[in-house]
Amino acid sequence: xxxxxxxxxxxxxxAAEAPLLSVRDLTLHIPVPPHVLRAxxxxxxxxxxxxTLGLVGESGSGKTLTALMLMRLLEPPLAALxxxxxxxxxxxxxxxxxxxxxxxxxxxxxxxxxEPMTSLNPVMTVGRQIAEPLVRHxxxxxxxxxxxxxxxxxxxxxxxxxxxxxxxxxxLSGGMRQRAMIAIALAxxxxxxxxxxxxxxxxxTVQAQILELLAELQREMGSxxxxxxxxxxxxxxxxxxxxxxxAGRIVEEAxxxxxxxxxxxxxxxxxxxxxxxxxxxxxxxxxxxxxMVPGAGDRPRGCAFMPRCARAVSGCAAEPPPLAExxxxxxxxxxxxxxx
Amino acid sequence: xxxxxxxxxxxAIPLLIGVSLIGFGLMHLAPGGPLAVYTLNPTIQAQxxxxxxxxxxxxxxxxxxxxKWATGIFSGNWGYTFFGGRPVLGVILERLPATLLLxxxxxxxxIVLGLSIGVLGAVKxxxxxxxxxxxxxxxxxxxxxxxxxxxxxFVFAIELRWLPSGGMWELGEEGNIxxxxxxxxxxxxxxxxxxxxxxxxxxxxxxxxVMQQDFMRTARAKGVPPAARLMRHAFPNAAKPLIALLGVExxxxxxxxxxxxxxxxxxxxxxxxxDALNMKEYPVLMGMMxxxxxxxIIGNLLADLAIAVIDPRxxxx
Numbered sequence: 001x002x003x004x005x006x007x008x009x010x011x012x013x014x015a016a017e018a019p020l021l022s023v024r025d026l027t028l029h030i031p032v033p034p035h036v037l038r039a040x041x042x043x044x045x046x047x048x049x050x051x052t053l054g055l056v057g058e059s060g061s062g063k064t065l066t067a068l069m070l071m072r073l074l075e076p077p078l079a080a081l082x083x084x085x086x087x088x089x090x091x092x093x094x095x096x097x098x099x100x101x102x103x104x105x106x107x108x109x110x111x112x113x114x115e116p117m118t119s120l121n122p123v124m125t126v127g128r129q130i131a132e133p134l135v136r137h138x139x140x141x142x143x144x145x146x147x148x149x150x151x152x153x154x155x156x157x158x159x160x161x162x163x164x165x166x167x168x169x170x171x172l173s174g175g176m177r178q179r180a181m182i183a184i185a186l187a188x189x190x191x192x193x194x195x196x197x198x199x200x201x202x203x204x205t206v207q208a209q210i211l212e213l214l215a216e217l218q219r220e221m222g223s224x225x226x227x228x229x230x231x232x233x234x235x236x237x238x239x240x241x242x243x244x245x246x247a248g249r250i251v252e253e254a255x256x257x258x259x260x261x262x263x264x265x266x267x268x269x270x271x272x273x274x275x276x277x278x279x280x281x282x283x284x285x286x287x288x289x290x291x292m293v294p295g296a297g298d299r300p301r302g303c304a305f306m307p308r309c310a311r312a313v314s315g316c317a318a319e320p321p322p323l324a325e326x327x328x329x330x331x332x333x334x335x336x337x338x339x340x
Numbered sequence: 341x342x343x344x345x346x347x348x349x350x351x352a353i354p355l356l357i358g359v360s361l362i363g364f365g366l367m368h369l370a371p372g373g374p375l376a377v378y379t380l381n382p383t384i385q386a387q388x389x390x391x392x393x394x395x396x397x398x399x400x401x402x403x404x405x406x407x408k409w410a411t412g413i414f415s416g417n418w419g420y421t422f423f424g425g426r427p428v429l430g431v432i433l434e435r436l437p438a439t440l441l442l443x444x445x446x447x448x449x450x451i452v453l454g455l456s457i458g459v460l461g462a463v464k465x466x467x468x469x470x471x472x473x474x475x476x477x478x479x480x481x482x483x484x485x486x487x488x489x490x491x492x493x494f495v496f497a498i499e500l501r502w503l504p505s506g507g508m509w510e511l512g513e514e515g516n517i518x519x520x521x522x523x524x525x526x527x528x529x530x531x532x533x534x535x536x537x538x539x540x541x542x543x544x545x546x547x548x549x550v551m552q553q554d555f556m557r558t559a560r561a562k563g564v565p566p567a568a569r570l571m572r573h574a575f576p577n578a579a580k581p582l583i584a585l586l587g588v589e590x591x592x593x594x595x596x597x598x599x600x601x602x603x604x605x606x607x608x609x610x611x612x613x614x615d616a617l618n619m620k621e622y623p624v625l626m627g628m629m630x631x632x633x634x635x636x637i638i639g640n641l642l643a644d645l646a647i648a649v650i651d652p653r654x655x656x657x
C-alpha cells in the first residue's frame with residue numbers, strides 16, 4: 001500500500017497491513033417504476049485499524065444509506081436490495097444471516113446516529129441502555145454491566161456518572177445524550193464505529209468536544225471510524241482520509257491533507273471553494289456550484305456531475321468515469337481532473 | 341403524587357355537578373316528566389299521582405329537589421326506585437358483581453388476543469396474517485353485536501347444545517362455579533369479539549408508530565434481538581396510548597354491555613339500564629349516569645397514574 005507515505009504518522013504503521021473493513025462495489029438500486037433510483041451506485045473503500053475515514057457529501061448523495069447498508073440496518077422493503085461486499089476481517093457482512101449479523105452489531109461494528117434527541121429510548125435509564133449490549137454480547141451479569149456502564153459514562157466525560165446512569169434521557173442535554181450514545185456504541189470496544197453526522201444536531205462548541213472525544217476514544221480503543229458528515233470542517237479536524245460522495249458514487253478519495261491542498265475532482269474543488277474563509281475581508285461573494293444534484297432517478301448516463309461541471313469534455317456524457325489513482329493514495333473519478 | 345390525586349379529585353367535582361345537572365334536567369324535560377310511568381297510565385287516579393308526588397318529594401320546587409338529590413349522592417342516599425321503593429344505590433351495586441365478572445373475563449380475553457394480533461400484524465405488516473386480521477377486525481366491528489349474540493346462541497346453544505343460551509345459573513344451581521362458567525362462555529365470547537377487534541387495531545397502530553422511532557433502530561444497531569426489542573423497547577412505549585384507551589373505555593364497560601347482557605339475560609348493569617329505561621325508572625337511570633361518570637373519572641385518573649409510572653417524562657402535577 002503506497003498510500004502509507006502520505007498518511008499521518010500515527011496511522012503509518014497500520015496502513016501497511018490489510019484493511020480491517022473493505023467495502024466493495026456497494027450498490028442500492030431502488031426500483032420505483034418506471035424508474036430505478038440508483039441511490040448508492042458502486043461504492044468501494046477501505047478502512048484500516050485505528051483509522052478515521054471521512055465520508056463527505058451533500059444530502060442525498062448516499063452517505064447515510066451507505067452506512068446503513070454496511071450495518072445491515074435497512075428495514076424492509078429496502079433490506080433485500082443492497083448488493084456488493086462488506087468484508088470485515090475477511091467475513092462478508094452482506095452474506096451473513098440476520099442472527100449472525102445481530103451478534104456482530106454493537107460488538108464488532110457499532111453506530112452512532114445523527115439525532116441524539118430521538119435515538120435513545122425515552123422510558124429506559126441511560127445506564128440500562130449502555131448495559132444492554134454488554135449483557136447481550138459479553139455475557140456480563142446485570143450488576144457487572146451496570147458498573148461497566150457507569151465506567152463508560154466516565155470515559156465519555158459525563159460528570160457524576162452514577163447519577164446520570166440512573167437518569168432518563170430527557171433529563172440530558174443534546175451533547176450529553178450524544179456522549180451517552182457514544183458510550184453505548186463503544187461499550188463493547190468495537191473494531192469499527194460508524195458515526196453518521198454525530199455532531200450535526202449539536203451546538204458548535206459541543207461539536208468540537210464530541211469530535212475530540214471520538215478521537216480520544218479511538219486512540220484508546222484502536223477502533224476504526226467511518227465518519228459521515230456534510231461538514232468539511234469536521235473532516236479536516238478529525239479524519240485521516242476523505243472520500244467525497246456525489247450522486248451515489250465516490251468521486252474522489254485522498255489523505256485529508258492532500259485533498260484539502262490539491263483537490264482534483266471539479267466537485268471537490270467546488271465544495272472547498274464554497275467554504276467561507278475568515279481571513280478574506282471584506283468577504284467576497286462565495287462561489288457556488290451551479291445547478292442542483294440530479295435526483296436518483298434521472299441521473300445522466302455518463303458522469304453525474306457533468307451538467308454542473310465547468311471542466312466537462314465531450315467524453316463525459318458517454319460513460320461514468322472510474323475511480324482511478326492519480327497520485328499515491330489519491331483516487332479521482334473524473335475524465336478531466338484538475339491538476340492539484 | 342398524593343397531591344396530584346387530590347387535585348384531580350377536586351377537579352372532578354364541577355364535572356360531576358355538570359353531569360348531575362344534565363341528568364336531573366333530562367328527567368324533568370322528558371315527556372310526562374319524572375312520573376311519566378304513572379301519569380301516562382290511564383288506570384291511575386289523579387289523587388294517587390298527587391300522593392306519589394308527595395312521597396317522592398316531587399311537589400317541591402325544582403331547585404330544592406335537585407339539591408336534595410345531589411347532596412344525597414354524596415351522602416350515599418341515591419333515592420328510591422318507583423317500583424318496590426328500594427334504594428337506588430343498592431340496586432346498582434347488586435348488579436355490579438355480574439357485570440364485573442363478565443367484563444373482567446371478556447376484557448382479559450380481548451386484551452391478550454387483541455394485543456397479540458395487533459403486535460403480530462405490526463411486526464409482519466402487510467403479510468397474509470396482517471391482511472386477514474385487519475379484515476377480520478373490520479368484519480367484527482361492522483356487524484352489530486346482537487347478530488353475533490344471536491348466532492352464538494343459535495350455533496352453540498340450540499344446534500350443538502354445548503352451552504346454555506342465557507342467564508347466570510341453572511335453576512337450583514346458584515353458587516355452582518361450573519354452572520356459572522358454562523353460562524359465562526357465550527356472553528364472554530361475543531363481548532370479547534368486538535373488544536378484541538378494537539384492541540388489535542389500536543395496538544397495531546401503536547406498535548407501528550413506535551417501531552419507526554429512531555431508538556428502535558439504535559436498539560437494533562447494538563445487537564438487541566427482535567423479541568427483546570419488542571418487549572423491552574417497543575412495548576413500554578406503545579403501552580401509553582393503550583393505557584389511555586383503557587382508562588376511557590373501562591368505565592363504559594363497567595356500566596354494562598347493554599346488548600350482550602340483554603341477549604344473554606345476564607343480570608348485570610347493562611340489563612338494569614335497559615329495564616330501567618323500559619319502565620321509566622328515572623331514579624335508577626340518573627343513578628347509573630352518576631355511577632358511570634364517577635367511574636370515568638376514576639378510570640382516567642388510574643390511567644394517568646399508570647402512564648406516569650411507565651414514562652419518566654410525564655410529571656404529575
